[in-house]
Amino acid sequence: MADSEEERPVPGAARVLARLAVLCSAPAVGWGVLTFGAANGVGFLVLVCVLLIAVPLFLRDAGTFRTLCLTIGWLVFGLSLWGAILGMFTLTPAALVLVAAGGRARPGRRSDRSRLVPLAIGVLVTVATCCLTGWFLLDEWGDRASAPQPDAFTATVREDSPLLRTDPEPPALRYDGSGLGHGATVVVLDEPSGRPGRVLTVYYRFATPAETEALRGLIAALPGVRDVRPCHWNLDC
Incomplete structure (x- = not known):
């Protein structure tokens, strides 16, 4: 069974979730690197976490993909909670979506409804992240546009x-x-x-x-x- 799982290709839905995890990490990059700079400790740590989140995209076998998604996902999730006061909570959505990708990659029949749960969680977290990011950007743009110009x-x-x-x-x-x-x-x-x-x-x-x-x-x-x-x-x- 172990050999067959190692040789099993990554399910398409799981790979899509891994890509969505990278997408969800974009706000963290924008916040961490632009706020602190890549040379700063926090900015550098955020950048490293984002690079780790992207690693599963380059894997082909489902076993390694699932293991790395779960390991990296929970690791980044823990770091996001540990550094929440510094703003690293922006990595939480990406970590959760990556964990969902690992859950979606577990072996099982396609008709197994329990495999739909990780997919639903990953999509919902991605949609919520995109909506919140868009709302923040529009609000920030509105504040800048309405700010009085120097006279x-x-x-x-x-x-x-x-x-x-x-x-x-x-x-x-x-x-x-x-x-x-x-x-x-x-x-x-x-x-x-x-x-x-x-x-x-x-x-x-x-x-x-x-x-x-x-x-x-x-x-x-x-x-x-x-x-x-x-x-x-x-x-x-």
Whole structure:
């Protein structure tokens, strides 16, 4: 029986489940590697687990396929619980689907209804994973799309900058922004408490991307100005 199982080819449904397990590991790769980086301990461990999940795809005999699916699946499942606080729970669906693939590869008659249980579990977990991933991506995209766009630049002006001369007032510091152009509408120079230098804030409206970039370059080129960054009116300027 052992020899016949070793020579038995991997059932098509079991191989499909193994492919679905790899598909379910994609969110874990996106989260672990992009968040921590492949060189980080967590990111590297996630990457190793995903590579292990893909190993059964290269096997042809059902016995070895089933053994590796169950071994790797339960191993990754345990690691996903152990590292849940670090976000490794994203590997849980892939581990469960791989275990289901191992269960589907066990010997038995095709008419055996109990063999349908692993297939049903694997498909349901895959569908749930894809739906949750899609919902997360749409929600993240919606948050980014609805976030207010920068409408100002802020920068630090050194104390020895010629811009701080009050007589005559430098054209770049005209309140209405006419000295800068490129869509600038308001120029404010504040003196922050507890920090050296001044804070220059330039608001702009109805500026094209090219004008915005030109305005940023113009501000950065002003004498004594450094650390130019975009900001939002009344939020973080």
